[in-house]
Amino acid sequence: METGANPNPMLPKFLRVVKRHRELPDTWTLDFDPVGGFPFLPGQFNMMYAFGIGEVPVSISGDPARPETLVHTIRAVGKVTEALCAAGPGTEVGIRGPYGTAWPVVEAEGGDLLIIAGGIGLAPIRPALYHIFANRSKYGRVSILIGGRSPEVLLYPAEVRQWRGRFDVEVEVTVDTSNQAWRGNVGVVTSLVRRASFDPAVTTAFVCGPEVMFRYATIELTKAGISPNRTFVSMERNMKCAIGLCGHCQYGPDFVCKDGPVFAFDKIERLFRIREV
Ligand SMILES: Cc1cc2nc3c(=O)[nH]c(=O)nc-3n(C[C@H](O)[C@H](O)[C@H](O)COP(=O)(O)OP(=O)(O)OC[C@H]3O[C@@H](n4cnc5c(N)ncnc54)[C@H](O)[C@@H]3O)c2cc1C
Ligand code: FES
The missing domain is CATH 3.40.50.80 (Nucleotide-binding domain of ferredoxin-NADP reductase (FNR) module)
Incomplete structure (x- = not known):
């Protein structure tokens, strides 16, 4: 689920975790399915907000050709990442982005x-x-x-x-x-x-x-x-x-x-x- 239009770039959209998968004892992958998808370029990141705790940058780690699923892999190192890693299915997480520059995958073609x-x-x-x-x-x-x-x-x-x-x-x-x-x-x-x-x-x-x-x-x-x-x-x-x-x-x-x-x-x-x- 997500809220409607988002004119203020500082305001996150609230998305519910649809799947949570343990990668390592301290590292989890969260999947979201934003309405209309979440197009991004490889290398870009989102700001992820854990309710009442804080907001941190996390790279997008899914497939750019499958924007219908937004994927983040997060290592718990402090209070915000710990809260994000603990966010099970149904939990709302604030997300804004995508931000930043990308890996130059097109420029690298031919070499x-x-x-x-x-x-x-x-x-x-x-x-x-x-x-x-x-x-x-x-x-x-x-x-x-x-x-x-x-x-x-x-x-x-x-x-x-x-x-x-x-x-x-x-x-x-x-x-x-x-x-x-x-x-x-x-x-x-x-x-x-x-x-x-x-x-x-x-x-x-x-x-x-x-x-x-x-x-x-x-x-x-x-x-x-x-x-x-x-x-x-x-x-x-x-x-x-x-x-x-x-x-x-x-x-x-x-x-x-x-x-x-x-x-x-x-x-x-x-x-x-x-x-x-
Ligand atoms: C562009 C970008 C992309 C990132 N992508 C990912 C990602 O895909 N997955 C992921 O797990 N993390 C990623 N990070 C790192 C993540 O943002 C930090 O781990 C997070 O900010 C820590 O916040 P906290 O409140 O949980 O811990 P804090 O209490 O803020 O910090 C806990 C410990 O982590 C260290 N730390 C804090 N922030 C960073 C940081 N930015 N880089 C390195 N060490 C840090 C602190 O020095 C401290 O030792 C990314 C950071 C940036 C800038
Ligand atoms: S985080 Fe504010 S200028 Fe980069």
Whole structure:
């Protein structure tokens, strides 16, 4: 169920959760079925409001070709995300958006793709993967490198197994720390870059994960010859308005909510390296 017209961009629409699915002990996926659908571009996010608690930015993690279902995967890290993760079917959640820039899936056509996702970072990048799979013939080689802290906390395991079964994409998964049952790679996700097959001159890279991960990822990608203007990262900052008014998400001259969250790395590289020091 949802309320009617929504002329004020700061006013959320109230949508009821139709399905809640546990991904990991602290991570849940919520599905909504907004009347008229919810068109969005891969990489965009919504502001999600838990009644009486607060509002936070969360990326859309469903299929952009299926706007009839709005999907969010949320990791409970604090009071708002905990309340959202606890929202069972029938619970109303305030949603406004979609906001922000997108992964440049169209601009990347004709070349190779290298996608690096760490931890919960697979959720914001999954819509781009759906788009790429649906338009597979428009790209050259596609490599997807996925990392997690340990096998138990890898996101979307069943889906990742399906992707690994495809013959037209290379999918590599690694964990920082293995367990006895794990037969896969061990080590940080950035160590997989050297093994992936791509032509750096025509490759676009998408990187999504914790900032510490993309710090190393961008170093590896630059070493591999992928130009910073063809490397795209999704930034996370605290947000309040999400429409470029309050300044909460300011990153140098940019606002992450409106100029990002997806940035070409050359645009933010200087600031990023200064903050690194
Ligand atoms: C564009 C964007 C997209 C996002 N997409 C997702 C998503 O798809 N799924 C998801 O689970 N989360 C996502 N996040 C992160 C989510 O917004 C934060 O986890 C949330 O704001 C935390 O709020 P809280 O009240 O639950 O916790 P708080 O009490 O505010 O914080 C709890 C802990 O989380 C840390 N934290 C707070 N906000 C952030 C943040 N923005 N990034 C990193 N750490 C943070 C705090 O430092 C603290 O350690 C996204 C953030 C942005 C900016
Ligand atoms: S959140 Fe207000 S300017 Fe970005």
